[in-house]
Amino acid sequence: MSSGRGSSHLSVRALLVLVIALLLLCSVVLPVRASAGIGFQPVNPDELKMKSEPEAPGAPAIILFREVDRNDDRYMPHEDNYLRIKILTEEGRNFANVELGFEKGLENIVNVHGRTIRADGSIVEFDGRVFEKSVVKGRRGTAFLVKAFTLPSVEVGSIIEYFYTVDLKEHYVFNSRWILSQDLFTKDARFTLKPYSSPYNEFHLRWTWQLLPQSAQPKQGPNGVVEMTAHNIAAFQTEDFMPPENELKARVDFIYEEEQPGSDPDKFWKTIGKKRNSALESFVGKRKTMDEAVAQIVLATDTPEQKLRKIYSRVQQIRNTSYEIRKTEQEEKRDKEKAIANVEDIWKRGYGDGMQLTWLFLALARAAGFEAHGCWVSDRRQYFFHRNLMESGQLDANVVQVKLDGKDVYFDPGGAFTPFGMLTWSETGVVGLRLDADGGTWIQTTIPQASESQIRRDAKLKLSDTGDLEGRLTVTYTGLEAMYRRLEQRHEDDTARKKYLEDSIKEQIPAAAELELTNKPDWTSTGTPLVAVLDLKIPGWASGAGKRALLPVGFFTAHEKNIFEHTNRVYPIYFEYPYQKIDDVTVDLPPGWKVGSVPPQKTQDSNVVLYDMKVEGGKGTVNVVRKLNVDIVLVDVKYYAALRNFFQIVRTGDEQQILLQPSDATASN
């Protein structure tokens, strides 16, 4: 848990902040709550006796009470924080080590006080030693620092208390937030915010919230202070395959805007749409240059799709500065690259960032006669889109919608290695605004089918009579599976890419194996699959069973082996994009051996997830075909058991074995 400390010697200014804060609290907040001055609270005997919290069984510690009082005062903005924590286990004592980050110049942490109330009620005061660590101190005085301190004599049963003030830079207006979900369960919490006000500037505060506990809701009092109390807030935890953390934490966000916030989202987004459309049309409005460019790219005899593919491919050949290694200031100066003002600049200079290249594609598509629209969509990497929040920044990624053969297709050639007709995963299945002069129309981008992003593994192997498997393996990645590998390895050389492929494929084999890449995969293309050809050896793959031998059928199944191993689940399940895996493995048996029996076909089709394992035995050979489709993105937690069960079925199928026996044996089965 984070927290902070002040310097051990309070500055005059800090004292002034404290004094004024206290005065403010007395005059404004006192009538609401006498303790809001944030000082040590009276010792509560019940809290001292507490051994556990029924709402948080097993917790190492819990927050008994937390208070955040923020004052966005014009001259002395600051935020007072107070925490009272009950230590329940030895591990919980670590919460007495407190580290608070801050950006020097914009804020400081002062007025740190703390104490430990031992289980017997005796009090040990914090000696005030607060240490400052620099996380990063850069040029031009920028510095990210941490203030750290630890409270003394903390033992199981103790209550620790500390408070501090975040002293904010005067004459600045800061957006802020109350994050309710902490690492520890919170029993009671109280928050206040006194908004900025000035006769000289018009800043309007609005706030949004999500996932607040029952009965908690921020309310603005007649004095203008926004207040909220909350109780029994669960500790935040992380899980595999979880949606973005920001979507799962109880929080209230405060935003200052220069314009009076409206209550009508439609009106808000119309205004945003018009503004962005105007900027876009100004950027792409170079028709003559674009007409000339298109004439160089396409032939009149090309079909519409051929034209669009050629334009797409040409745009992706242009230097995309968003995916280059970040240059130092000196290199940038020496390169003397001018800022791009419009699509003509991109075309003439031969470079642009990802966003600009996508708009170039729009301009070229229009010049080629396509009905094409610029769209701003909400990237789902960090947040999901909430239209009613009216935060224009949530529309943070640009794509192009083109009418192709009567269908709306989305493109983002500014995303490096994005295949034609696909979008980077975080732009798929998201809401966006298709821009026009009237403010735009809401759209939803498509989610690709699982079969469009495929890992296919074809192997022709020989089994030795010592049980070793050896042969040729071809792995083919398509769609987003190819895109991400190319993206990840874009700055690497052949040696690193070879190791990357060998290691990542090895990880999928549930046994020790040797792999050697033998071809030169195409790492630069976007239109072709990424194909790796490897020599494979798995020592001792077949195992003995007396006079028989057993050949496992799950060759590339390690990923599914440990997926969703836990019974309990708190949050929804989130996959970045649908995907498909297909394995087709043929094994030649050693001389003198034949197939005794093969496992029956196992198929589990749960609509959005599908598994099929089919094994066929021939004369001296076996063929295993495995298919796994995951055609979902977000799954409600209530379906976790069903999804977990599906993967247990997958594992059961993968663990089946082919029974081999000597050719001259008279099988009794």
Place this chain on the structure above:
Amino acid sequence: MNNRSCCNPQMQRRATKNFGLLQLAGFVLLACATCLAGDAPQWLHAQSNVTLPAYDDKTDAVLLYSETEVTVVSVDKIKTTVREAYKILRPNGRSRGTVHVAFNPQQKVKSLHGWCIPAQGKDYEVKDKDAIEASLSLEGAELISDVKYKQLQIPASEPGNIVGYEYELEDHPFFLQDEWVFQGRDPVRESHYSLQLPQGWEFKTSWVNRAEVSSSQAGNNRWQWALSDVKAIRNEPAMPPIEGVMGQMIVTFFAPGGKTGFAAWDDMGRWYSALLAGRIDATPEIKQQVATVTSGKATQLANMEAIAKFVQSDIRYVAIELGVGGFQPHPAAEVFAHRYGDCKDKATLTRSMLREIGVESFHVVINTERGAVTMETPAHHGFNHAIVAVKLPEGIKDSSLVATMQDPKLGRLMFFDPTDEMTPFGQIRGALQANYGLLVTPDGGELIRLPQQPSEMNSIERTAKLTLDGQGTLMGEVKEVRLGERASSERWALRTVNKDQDRIKPIEALLASALPSYRITKAQVINLSRTDQPFGFDYSFQSTGYAKNAGGLLLVRPRVLGNKGYGFLETKEPRNFPIELEAPARDIDSFEITIPAGYVVDDIPPPVDADYGFASYHSKTEIKGNVIDYTRTFEVKELSVPVSRADDLKKFYRIIAGDERNTVVLKAVGQ
């Protein structure tokens, strides 16, 4: 405990070239002149067309030139200038253009410059003002440390380009010793080290992982060393720590009649002993605490255990290391009053409390990675941890006290790590076993080898009684009893669990790794916090589809749970370094599987008996009535497997993997 001599590998100081003063002066002039033009200095340009040493396609960069000039000004001041030049060969080598220089309040970075000579175009230059500064902090280590670093990014650090840097460090050392690390992850073309001492001073060199190279005199009280074509050390899984295999020269300085470095371990012991002076003195409060925790204890051993438990459990690990605090513990009184401290603080308080019951003890400084310091290592500060050696009083003979050794002078010593709250009194964890540490005594110190504990002290004994039905569903109960590190690792993992229901996650992970499906019907953790008792898991599960039908047969894997094999040696790359194993261990599995009615056993796997000396594995599948009885014993006996036996270890792991996949074949009666 902070190892002050351990800096980022990027800034490890290297040797300096044998240039005369005139040449040096020329260098300075040239450097100044060229800096004005933004060009790289002459010493760096001289590397532009040199012939590279042999390297393979996995080599990220070559260290073309390294030069370290050490000038000892006085006992309180040492100046060091470092110049290094790299040729970047591969994209991974880009990081050579990021320079890190660590420093603390006793050290000042007087200057820092970096240059790039690109394959095409003009040179780049960056200076101190371009650097960023940050605190050196390690996850889970110090809360507060005053060690910082400057980071300088050299422009155009791309393959094909040459990057170089130069910095000057002024040090006010705690002891008079320096390390020339001339071997690292890149092949080195040439490396130079020079030493300038004041009149009347002497020095001693000790070479580690390299035959001694003679110095040449390069002036009045000035010596220099040079090396060329030094091989790179490439990382291998389970290899010894880099400190234990890289080539380095330890240089100790001797001032006339004054402060010195460590000529021998005894010198370092004396230095450390001086730091401890008065620190273990007990206050009335400590004495009272000793009386409280030992109250009612019948034996001296019980008293010692009570004190050990108190320091392990009630004193939080919090490291505040400022200045000499990286080496010197806080006084016991302070540690006790705050109820927190780092490893050396906890050792100090332990000793203070033990002394109050008449038990003598000593600090032992050690490296938490076995192999970083070996018997051959010359005296220097290669340590990062502190524990306690307890002189066992006469008459204490308890079989639980296994971390013991007989010291010819001090008698029977027992090692205890007060930081390691999961390991019971009388034992030490695997990383400390057979490791070398400095035993600090009031009149000096000696490098000692800590004991290796019997393998049976670190074990998992897993017993399962299971039943299989005709559909292949396996169900039953498992009891796991864990000792030693096998226990403490589980306790450590469970310490951060926030919810009761999450305590069975280790069981879920174990079952998920071994079974296609499972449902836990009962689960219990035994002795989670009672470290003096064996840790355990008791659980029942049901696994559908465990046994597979194959043409009327039922295929059952008798090794139901647990994996002992590793695949990291399955590579075509030749092995260069020994394989380090974590700790001696002895695991026993005993699984009874009652077969379903209507089936008989048709085939069983053969027994396995593999004993390679460093480890052994024995398994046996027997049929007793309608029960498949599978037992196996896996034992690690040695902690290091030499390179020459790497193939044996690979075979050993293959044998285990094969046995773990073996199957019992059941057939229907009458089939």
